[in-house]
Amino acid sequence: MCTVIAVHITHNQFHFILSSCFFITFPLKTYLRSMSPAEAKNRIETLSSEIKQHNYNYYVLAMPSISDFDFDKKLEELVQLEKQFPEFADPDSPTQQVGGFITKEFITVKHKWPMLSLGNTYNEQELLDFDQRIRKAIGDNFEYVCELKFDGLSMSLTYEQGKLVRAVTRGDGVQGDDVTANVRTINTIPKKLHQSDFPQHFEIRGEVFMHLKAFERLNNERVENGETPYANPRNFASGTIKMQDSAEVAKRPLDCFLYFLYTDNIIYKTHWESLQAVKNWGFQVNEHSRLCHTINDVFEFINLWDKKRFGLSYDIDGIVIKVNSYAQQQELGFTAKSPRWAIAYKFKAEQAETELLSVSYQVGRTGAVTPVANLKPVFLAGTTVKRATLHNADEIEKRLKLHTGDWVYVEKGGEIIPKITGVNLDKRKPGAEAIAYITSCPACGTLLERKEGEAAFYCPNDEGCPPQIVGKMQHFIDRKAMNIDGLGDETIETLYQKGFINHISDIYSLKDHSGELKLMDRFGEKSITNMLEGIEKSKEMPFDKVLFGLGIRYVGATVAKKLAVHFKNVDKLAAASFDELITAEEIGERIAISILDYFKDERHKEEIEKLKAHGLQFVTEEKEVSLASETLSGKTFIISGVFAKYSRDELTNIIEQNGGKIVSSISAKLNYLVAGDNMGPAKLEKATKLNIPIITDDDLLAMIG
Numbered sequence: 001m002c003t004v005i006a007v008h009i010t011h012n013q014f015h016f017i018l019s020s021c022f023f024i025t026f027p028l029k030t031y032l033r034s035m036s037p038a039e040a041k042n043r044i045e046t047l048s049s050e051i052k053q054h055n056y057n058y059y060v061l062a063m064p065s066i067s068d069f070d071f072d073k074k075l076e077e078l079v080q081l082e083k084q085f086p087e088f089a090d091p092d093s094p095t096q097q098v099g100g101f102i103t104k105e106f107i108t109v110k111h112k113w114p115m116l117s118l119g120n121t122y123n124e125q126e127l128l129d130f131d132q133r134i135r136k137a138i139g140d141n142f143e144y145v146c147e148l149k150f151d152g153l154s155m156s157l158t159y160e161q162g163k164l165v166r167a168v169t170r171g172d173g174v175q176g177d178d179v180t181a182n183v184r185t186i187n188t189i190p191k192k193l194h195q196s197d198f199p200q201h202f203e204i205r206g207e208v209f210m211h212l213k214a215f216e217r218l219n220n221e222r223v224e225n226g227e228t229p230y231a232n233p234r235n236f237a238s239g240t241i242k243m244q245d246s247a248e249v250a251k252r253p254l255d256c257f258l259y260f261l262y263t264d265n266i267i268y269k270t271h272w273e274s275l276q277a278v279k280n281w282g283f284q285v286n287e288h289s290r291l292c293h294t295i296n297d298v299f300e301f302i303n304l305w306d307k308k309r310f311g312l313s314y315d316i317d318g319i320v321i322k323v324n325s326y327a328q329q330q331e332l333g334f335t336a337k338s339p340r341w342a343i344a345y346k347f348k349a350e351q352a353e354t355e356l357l358s359v360s361y362q363v364g365r366t367g368a369v370t371p372v373a374n375l376k377p378v379f380l381a382g383t384t385v386k387r388a389t390l391h392n393a394d395e396i397e398k399r400l401k402l403h404t405g406d407w408v409y410v411e412k413g414g415e416i417i418p419k420i421t422g423v424n425l426d427k428r429k430p431g432a433e434a435i436a437y438i439t440s441c442p443a444c445g446t447l448l449e450r451k452e453g454e455a456a457f458y459c460p461n462d463e464g465c466p467p468q469i470v471g472k473m474q475h476f477i478d479r480k481a482m483n484i485d486g487l488g489d490e491t492i493e494t495l496y497q498k499g500f501i502n503h504i505s506d507i508y509s510l511k512d513h514s515g516e517l518k519l520m521d522r523f524g525e526k527s528i529t530n531m532l533e534g535i536e537k538s539k540e541m542p543f544d545k546v547l548f549g550l551g552i553r554y555v556g557a558t559v560a561k562k563l564a565v566h567f568k569n570v571d572k573l574a575a576a577s578f579d580e581l582i583t584a585e586e587i588g589e590r591i592a593i594s595i596l597d598y599f600k601d602e603r604h605k606e607e608i609e610k611l612k613a614h615g616l617q618f619v620t621e622e623k624e625v626s627l628a629s630e631t632l633s634g635k636t637f638i639i640s641g642v643f644a645k646y647s648r649d650e651l652t653n654i655i656e657q658n659g660g661k662i663v664s665s666i667s668a669k670l671n672y673l674v675a676g677d678n679m680g681p682a683k684l685e686k687a688t689k690l691n692i693p694i695i696t697d698d699d700l701l702a703m704i705g
């Protein structure tokens with residue numbers, strides 16, 4: 001279990017550390033013994049203020065500057081020091097309080113039962129010590145429940161007469177933020193319970209989180225729209241829950257597993273029993289929890305999930321071990337900060353150490369320039385890693401302070417592309433130079449610009465910079481924009497290289513070159529015909545799709561739709577003042593400025609005139625309900641879960657555009673349940689019982705052809 005595996009690859013002498021449980025307990029104790037009281041007092045003060053700052057970075061800014069492991073090491077050091085020198089322990093110490101905060105933006109609600117943290121450990125010995133402490137207190141006759149430790153944010157839900165009345169964050173443990181409106185958008189949290197054996201008043205607590213696939217899709221959209229991406233799904237989920245606009249929250253699929261039941265009178269004897277009960281009431285309880293009879297069973301569970309966790313559709317950061325019996329829980333009690341009857345065994349993020357070979361830069365369609373670290377290949381969490389994201393200039397110059405030839409630590413978080421968490425300064429080469437972010441575009445040489453308040457640098461040469469030109473055309477033909485059949489990203493790239501297309505409007509002149517196109521390698525006559533047909537057909541796409549396809553910064557698919565409805569045609573939109581723009585629904589200052597900038601550019605206006613001449617739609621059709629087909633006419637659908645390729649809004653659109661109808665609850669009359677990852681168990685059970693066909697998003701697309 002607690003092994004540190006160093007693998008030596010002889011030809012290049014990498015070594016890297018695989019997996020968990022390497023802690024500092026013993027060296028820490030020796031170090032503490034040798035400390036004078038004055039030194040201890042000093043150290044306690046320094047640690048307390050550092051930890052408070054890290055708590056703020058983590059809980060309020062959602063931007064931690066050190067790893068959880070390093071944070072926990074500091075906290076553990078403080079715990080030990082306060083034990084050894086109780087005369088210096090402050091009642092305000094971060095060891096005595098839950099680390100979170102409440103905010104001013106939401107109504108503050110006091111918790112009926114405090115929302116505590118969990119003691120944690122990264123090693124086997126400390127878990128054995130925990131087991132011994134329990135045995136000493138309550139004897140040998142007890143069980144543990146082992147659960148996955150979901151990496152999200154905890155939430156307390158209050159139900160009265162079976163209705164969800166309040167959802168509150170953990171906050172500082174005593175009081176939290178009332179985020180009910182936002183939590184109501186989470187599909188797997190029941191708003192109303194259907195069965196009758198639940199108490200009239202109860203609280204249920206669990207973890208709100210985001211699935212990895214949804215995280216990647218939404219984060220990619222953020223990058224495309226020029227927004228700062230979130231570092232991991234946990235930050236994305238906690239940033240989302242704290243938003244003021246519930247309509248925006250609804251667009252970001254969150255999910256929730258429940259794991260604690262609180263009632264005024266004890267109705268079940270054990271935690272395990274209550275988990276089974278709340279499942280029947282309609283709550284989503286994680287299927288992987290296990291009842292364990294011995295600490296060895298617990299270790300077996302930990303070992304299993306240390307490996308299997310990479311196959312889950314969401315992040316976990318450890319295993320939570322809870323004493324099962326409520327009576328025994330009561331006997332064991334609490335510390336100021338956490339229950340004595342539970343502990344979290346945390347997995348150390350898999351980390352590897354390798355050499356930085358170079359930093360390269362990618363230019364996206366909006367001109368945003370993203371740096372990427374090229375690494376000496378190293379094996380990490382099942383794959384060979386060669387590259388890591390660096391996000392932006394601040395990451396290179398301020399946070400990591402990267403130098404040429406540095407040895408860096410790489411970690412895999414929620415993203416497929418790993419990130420660099422730190423630099424091994426012991427290995428920095430003498431004379432190594434600090435790496436400076438480039439000042440001009442790697443593709444076209446134009447001087448880069450950074451807008452105030454933004455992290456990314458941009459290449460402003462949008463009409464002359466090859467990756468931007470290609471990226472814009474690829475965006476235009478994308479499924480979510482003009483959805484041009486027979487034309488893909490690679491073809492765009494080739495046609496650009498061969499000089500056929502430079503602007504979106506050139507795509508519509510390709511038909512004049514069909515003879516030349518047919519002579520090109522790789523293009524058969526059939527594929528050229530298909531492509532040209534696809535291009536012609538796209539002229540029927542509605543105005544909002546065209547507008548989205550133009551690729552105006554911050555004008556995503558939803559914003560384009562709102563603009564199309566509000567302004568009705570492109571001329572009105574182009575002539576709109578700042579004040580007129582911000583009166584449109586969901587259009588804020590940032591979007592308004594971006595639209596004004598776009599239409600200020602004469603080249604953009606010329607391009608729009610050319611597209612108009614080709615016959616594209618620049619006016620919103622009054623008859624909003626023109627259907628793409630009648631294929632689904634008379635059929636009813638429910639969409640549930642998380643999908644890799646589409647948001648639920650997009651699937652709703654597809655169904656409605658083809659004559660289908662979305663209904664709100666499952667009944668015997670329902671025709672189809674479109675299910676993604678992690679749909680609510682209650683829905684699944686009901687649909688199965690009623691024999692309702694459960695289909696995937698691909699099945700749905702196949703139905704409409």
Ligand SMILES: NC(=O)c1ccc[n+]([C@@H]2O[C@H](COP(=O)([O-])OP(=O)(O)OC[C@H]3O[C@@H](n4cnc5c(N)ncnc54)[C@H](O)[C@@H]3O)[C@@H](O)[C@H]2O)c1
Pocket residue numbers: 054055057058059064065066067068069071072098099116117118120147148149150151152153154155170206207259320344
């Ligand atoms: N890197 C930093 O700067 C920094 C700063 C502050 C905190 N942190 C990290 O956050 C941790 C402290 O956060 P915390 O107080 O939320 O503790 P925690 O995350 O270690 O454990 C408690 C939390 O686990 C969650 N949880 C997930 N699955 C659960 C389950 N099945 N049963 C019960 N609870 C479950 C709950 O939200 C609960 O509040 C630290 O251990 C540290 O790793 C890091």
Ligand SMILES: [Zn+2]
Pocket residue numbers: 363441442443444445446459460461464465466
């Ligand atoms: Zn450029």
